Amino acid sequence: MPRTDAPSKIYIEQVDYIRAIASVSVALFHLGGKVLPGLKFGWLGVQMFFLLSGFIICWSIPNNYDWSMARTFILKRITRIEPPFIISVILLLAVQYILVPNYKPDWINVLFHFAYLNSFFNQPYLNPVYWTLGVEFQFYLLIAVIFPLINKKFGFLILIAISIIPLFVNIPALGLINVFPGFAIGICLFLIRVNSLTLKYSLTLLILIVLTFLIEGPLQTSATLIAFLILILPIKSNSFIRFFSKISFSLYLTHDIIGSTFVVHVGSLLPKTFLWKAFEFSSGCIISVLFAYLFYLMIEKPFFLLSKKIKYR
Structure with missing residues (x-):
């Protein structure tokens, strides 16, 4: 996620820790952690990303944002996220064509990926991590509309009102609303950071x-609270963490396209012993990171820099 255009908002080092921990956790889960103690909970890194998005997206929006800037905001996010996502889809299809005999994708389903329509039509994504990008895109559309309102006197009620909807309405599983409370906690933390902690925001958080x-x-909930604690703790910058934060989106x-494919196909050729399994897993991790x-x-970096060139008025 790009740093803010607003000079009054500093970059928050704790963000690097959440990006690094969340992305590595999800990667380890898909590379073989599903059957390993501790690592089998790696999928919860997604929950940490949701809270982080709620916080950092609001933090990156200019203080004087209004609805006339919504188009610029969405354009910046699409430029930042969409090209790497689409190229990863093409990469996935290429890997499948090479490794799977007579591979025939559902092209309608593939086209749905280009606008995250899978989420709206409850259709499966080609990659198990893509569904979260669909949720993130829905969040961008929502925050572009409600951001001018949430910092108002009664803006906190908007967060509660949206978060409570799933208790009364059955929403498709891939929709933003089902996971919005995590985003809302991040937004609330943003409001506390810019306005100070008050009884109103304390009750909203609870x-x-x-x-x-x-x-x-x-x-x-536990994963969300861990991300929350990381954001408020006085943690210093670390070069190792910053590296994994930098490559977190990539x-x-x-990781599932390259690393998991490597683990599965190499594993089919090697003995099923503990040492060989450890070799498959560690090799898959190294290849995924490289x-x-x-x-x-x-x-990713060229489009990140391009998104930075798109300026709000």
Whole structure:
């Protein structure tokens, strides 16, 4: 996620820790952690990303944002996110064509990916991590509309009102509303950071945490609270963490396409012993990180820089 255009808002180092921890957790889960103690909970990194998005997207929006800037905001996000995503889809199809005999994708389903329509039509994504990008895109559309309102005197009620909807309305599983409480906690943390902690925001946080527990469950709530704590703790910058933060989006997009494919196909050729399994897993991790770094340099970084050139008025 790009740093803010607003000079009054500093870059928050704790953000790097959430990006790094969340992306690595998800990658380890898909590379073989599903059957390993501890790592089998790696999918909860997604929940950490949701809270982070709620916070950092609001933090990156200019203080004087109004609805006339919505088009610029969406254009910046699409420029930042969409090209690496689409290229990863093309990469996935290429890998499938090479490795799977007579591979025939559902082209309607593939086209749905280009506008995240899978989420709206409850259709499966080609990659298990893509559904979260569909949710993120829905969040961008929503925040572009409600951001001028949430910092108003009664703006906190908007967060509660949206978060409580799943308790009364059955929403398709891939929709933003089902996971919005996590985003809302991040937004609330943003409001506290720019306005200071008040009784109003303290009660809002408590309500949103309870709603996260009721709607999503205890594990998701725990992951959300871990991300929350990381954001408020006085953690210093770390070069190792900053590296994984930098490649986090690329790692998130490509680890299952490259690393998991490597683990599955190499594993089918090697003995099923503990040492060989450890070799498959560790090799898959190394290959995933190296490929993600190359993907970042060649694909993600150029579009990140391009998105920075798109300025609000």
